Amino acid sequence: MTIPRFVGRPDWYNTFNPETLAATGTPLRWGVIATGNIATTVTTDLALLEDAVLQAVSSRSQTSAAAFADKFGFTTHYFDGGPSGAAAPGHLQLLADPEVDVVYVATPHGQHFDIVRAALENGKHVLCEKALTITSAETRALIELARAKGLFLMEAVWARFVPGFQRALEIITSGEIGEIKWVRGDLGFVAPNDPALRIWAPNDGGGALLDLTVYPLLWAWGTLGQPEKVAATGSLTSFGVDGLNTITLSYANGSQAQLISGLVSQGPGRATISGTLGYIETVNSLNNPKELFISGPGGATRTETFEEPGSGYTYQLREVTRCIQAGLTESATMPLDDSLSIMELFDEVRSQLGLSYTNDTRTDI
Ligand SMILES: NC(=O)c1ccc[n+]([C@@H]2O[C@H](COP(=O)([O-])OP(=O)(O)OC[C@H]3O[C@@H](n4cnc5c(N)ncnc54)[C@H](OP(=O)(O)O)[C@@H]3O)[C@@H](O)[C@H]2O)c1
Missing domain, CATH: 3.40.50.720 (NAD(P)-binding Rossmann-like Domain)
Known part of the structure; x- marks a missing residue:
């Protein structure tokens, strides 16, 4: 292998x-x-x-x-x-x-x-x-x-640790596709219409935002960083959580990202990163792309493919293991401050969507 x-x-x-x-x-x-x-x-x-x-x-x-x-x-x-x-x-x-x-x-x-x-x-x-x-x-x-x-x-x-994402970041960092101007990502599927499922249950933190949005966001966060502004729209289902959300992120340098997450329809599940000299597209799911399509300077194109052991989770498991063995208390690849900044962004998205959970008012933390 x-x-x-x-x-x-x-x-x-x-x-x-x-x-x-x-x-x-x-x-x-x-x-x-x-x-x-x-x-x-x-x-x-x-x-x-x-x-x-x-x-x-x-x-x-x-x-x-x-x-x-x-x-x-x-x-x-x-x-x-x-x-x-x-x-x-x-x-x-x-x-x-x-x-x-x-x-x-x-x-x-x-x-x-x-x-x-x-x-x-x-x-x-x-x-x-x-x-x-x-x-x-x-x-x-x-x-x-x-x-x-x-x-x-x-x-x-x-998804931060898998080879397809790491390789995309390497290409971007090399400057091959120029300055990144926009990122687009979608992820979704049709969740069964069953209120007993955790994915719909408000008490379980159900909805597309908390379940799926971290993945399309990963591509914006990894390539453009923390946004200056967030504008979100979406629709709540009869279960009281979001079935669909669209988020536009704006950056100080004028770059933009558009993310769609949903539990009500199918989609390609792809990310596109657009630069001044070319673009990268995940050929399959942006969670763990096994194939990247790269259009470089002058329109030259190629596809890069990736093999990995298991189902793609060994990379994060190795990172946890390596960090603990080394006496580290967090990973530089998935830092705690990023988890916090992303949860703050999700709080803001939820307030724009009108989506609240009972945990918003808990007093025992
Ligand atoms: N990284 C990924 O690729 C990925 C993919 C899917 C989901 N997830 C995340 O993983 C978590 C679990 O998702 P899942 O799809 O594995 O869910 P799941 O199949 O419903 O499993 C959740 C398990 O949690 C336990 N559990 C404890 N308290 C529960 C409660 N009050 N209600 C229901 N289950 C309870 C149950 O195990 P016992 O019956 O053994 O107690 C249940 O089987 C979520 O945070 C989700 O976002 C991550």
Whole structure:
């Protein structure tokens, strides 16, 4: 298998380590919280890392915890009410386990804040699925806690680490396509019309913004940086969360980005980065482009393709592992200040869309 190697990345990507599977230090003992879709996909990739020990998994259900532990070979599994008749929720039992060094939180958004806070209070390093929290106030509180405890914390924006994105940034940084003037990105699918799904549930932080927008935003953020102004429109569904949103970002130098995220229709899921000398387009999904189309100076075109181990999550997992082994408390590729700035931007988008969550008024953070 070819593992891509890149050089010349922008400074904030300078910790990327392409040897994702090879050990970089003392093995880390992982605890996985939840047994849903992304927990399964990411754990499949985690098992590929030479220095990952699958120590413990927790679930609300005994059956799910046992099946997940059995499937991946976890040493211990925890579930609500057990084992040995313990009354605590499964994830709190896992967090009390001294054999666990780092936890991966893969529950819906609505549970992230409380679980990550408990993890940090129990002395665990944390990788938490996006969106890290529902509000920027929650994100700020978690960052302060992680820093006070000297523990590693990272939002699992895996798309920052994948080869296609890294390579696009390298091309842009080289100046090949000139000065970036606009970025366009879309991501969406038709979510089943079922209010029981986390993706629609207000209490779970449902809606397109918190579930999808981080991905198209990644391309604007990575190439143009933090915007000066944001203008958002969108529509709320009968479930009370956004089914569709469109965000225009304006930059001090006159550049623009337009992002569309939706749970109500299909789309190509592509990003385009337009420069004064050429452009780059992701041929397939902007989450993890396996192919980039590059139109360079004079209209010369080419396609670059990428291979990767697993499903693309090994890159962020290597970064978490490498950082913790090195005694770092955050990743320079996915810094905590970026998580906070993005949550602040999402707060602003929500206020423009008229989208509020109960977490907006919580007083216990
Ligand atoms: N990085 C990515 O590519 C990616 C892709 C999809 C989703 N995500 C993110 O991952 C997170 C989970 O998404 P998912 O698609 O995996 O969701 P999912 O399939 O619904 O799984 C979520 C799991 O969380 C646990 N859970 C704990 N409390 C819950 C509650 N109150 N309601 C429902 N489930 C609860 C459940 O596991 P137990 O039954 O075992 O307790 C459930 O299976 C979200 O933050 C989402 O944005 C990331």
